[in-house]
Amino acid sequence: MLGSVVVFSMKNVHAMSCKEVSRLLSVKRDRPLTDEEELQLKNHLAICLYCRNFDGQLGVLAEMAKRFAVARDL
Numbered sequence: 149m150l151g152s153v154v155v156f157s158m159k160n161v162h163a164m165s166c167k168e169v170s171r172l173l174s175v176k177r178d179r180p181l182t183d184e185e186e187l188q189l190k191n192h193l194a195i196c197l198y199c200r201n202f203d204g205q206l207g208v209l210a211e212m213a214k215r216f217a218v219a220r221d222l
């Protein structure tokens with residue numbers, strides 16, 4: 149049952165692995181990325197649908213967390 153994971157192990161994308169990118173996407177919410185990190189992230193997202201989806205999901209989660217925080221303040 150490895151199917152979907154194996155599809156995205158793109159050896160030709162030497163810059164960054166999906167694992168590294170998902171880590172950067174999380175880091176990005178805590179601190180600004182360096183130019184180097186930002187560039188590699190962009191390059192990877194341009195070609196990797198999986199990580200673009202992941203980025204979108206993080207956005208949704210952040211939005212939900214924000215709403216939750218607001219709701220608690222009331």
Ligand SMILES: [Zn+2]
Pocket residue numbers: 156165166167169192196197198199
């Ligand atoms: Zn990726």
